[in-house]
Amino acid sequence: MHEIVILGAGYTGMAAATVLAGRSRGRDDVRITVVNATDRFTERIRLHQTATGQELADLRIPRMLAGTNATLVTGWVTAIDPAARTVRVDDEREIRYDRLIFALGATADTSAVPGAEENAYTLDSATGAEALARRLAELGKGSVAVCGTGLTGIEAATEIAERHPGLDVLLVGDAEPGAGMGRRAKAYLDGALARLGVRVRSGARIAKVLPDSVTTTDGDSLAADVVVWTGGVRVPALAAAAGFTVDDRGRIVTDASLRSVSHPEVYAIGDAAAIRQSYGVMHGTCQSGIPSAVHTAHALMREWDGKEPGRFRFGYIHLPVSLGRRDAVIQFSRPDGTPKRWALTGRAAVWYKETVTASPWTTFQLLTRTPAVGLFTWRRGGRFTR
The missing domain is CATH 3.50.50.60 (FAD/NAD(P)-binding domain)
Structure with missing residues (x-):
């Protein structure tokens, strides 16, 4: 046997x-x-x-x-x-x-920064995501800080901004969003974030997560009614x-x-x-x-x-990123993950991503x-x- x-x-x-x-x-x-x-x-x-x-x-x-x-x-x-x-x-x-x-x-590494485990939401499970959905629905107006500028952070920030236009969404992290993309895809991503009203704070490392803010290592305090942690995994x-x-x-x-x-x-x-x-x-x-x-x-x-x-x-063949339900960007890549010149954007990218990442x-x-x-x-x- x-x-x-x-x-x-x-x-x-x-x-x-x-x-x-x-x-x-x-x-x-x-x-x-x-x-x-x-x-x-x-x-x-x-x-x-x-x-x-x-x-x-x-x-x-x-x-x-x-x-x-x-x-x-x-x-x-x-x-x-x-x-x-x-x-x-x-x-x-x-x-x-x-x-x-x-x-x-x-899973999201909430142990790396003091307060992240107690004060931040993660996207590790359906239960955690549903808890975040309830909190965002009851918030109505206010500020949301998405910590981590990788793909999960980008998709979370744009989805929240599109579904909750009354919220002020801040995407904060050490690297620039889309840092691994080619020039065209990166420019499109930056434009989509601006269109959705997502503020970006790159070059900022989070030192502490508090119930109403996040503190960076350079001493800045960024107000946030809700913190979503997508920075790093364990x-x-x-x-x-x-x-x-x-x-x-x-x-x-x-x-x-x-x-x-x-x-x-x-x-x-x-x-x-x-x-x-x-x-x-x-x-x-x-x-x-x-x-x-x-x-x-x-x-x-x-x-x-x-x-x-x-x-x-x-x-690797691509780097697909949704930007809400009506927009996306696809960066095609070489086998080692480095970007090619070719990228897909807009409705064609939405169709592509929904097709290749369908359930x-x-x-x-x-x-x-x-x-x-x-x-x-x-x-x-x-x-x-x-």
Whole structure:
């Protein structure tokens, strides 16, 4: 019996689970267990919509896995014992594994700045996003500080500004918004922020978050009735506590096949994995996470057939950013993530982003019912993409 345990049911965990379930249909020697805190699938890349009161589909993981050899165990993973090959859930249940897929992802790092944990909202879960939506709805007028000028911060700030035009929205962080974009895309992004009335304060590092303001390291106090924290992420300490080799950010260091370099029976994918490519360590995105999950599923199937898993190769293709519901900008990129000259803006960009970042739920349903993986292809040079 092949006992496969997958920790986390986000985009990467569910992609791995559904590909494995589809490819092992009819086999009675494979058992897949998915462990997740809730039975609800969270469309994390759309939580900025939830945070502004928009309703997303209520997607339930057991419904997706029904009729397959994969089952869901709800609860919090509290420990991993690599010697016994067991996972402890809620400090009361133990689940044994032959192969473990670590897909627990990352959360906003509110521990880095005093007061962020107590006074800021995050976009890590549907519950947190819904709490922010209620607060914004009752606020009516006032100020919102979105801390972090990365993609999550940009999408949150523009969504809030569009849905709540009476609020004064400030986007504040160390880097300029769109710093990794080409000149044309960056200029369009700056124009969209100005059109929506989003004020930008770059070159400012947050030193403290208070109930009614944020303080920068240069001593400025920025008033805010609501603070949204999107600056930086942290990964679960479980991997380090279990003795897996991790990098300086706590991510599991993998070999070329995405196996832990210290524990080859463990695969690490998504945000909690330090996956090195020719251009450096990959940064966590849905764009790279799902292909890493599909690769891992194929690697396990090769193991079942007595073969060595193949090498994972990935190249980025774009940087899609929504700017509210009616605008967007797409920066196309080279495989290493650096910007190309080509960018898409306006309505065409909205259509593109809604198409390529649409909910993967339908894809997951197809993958549980067929061994084909047609939506995942090999690009030129052997790089895996969606």
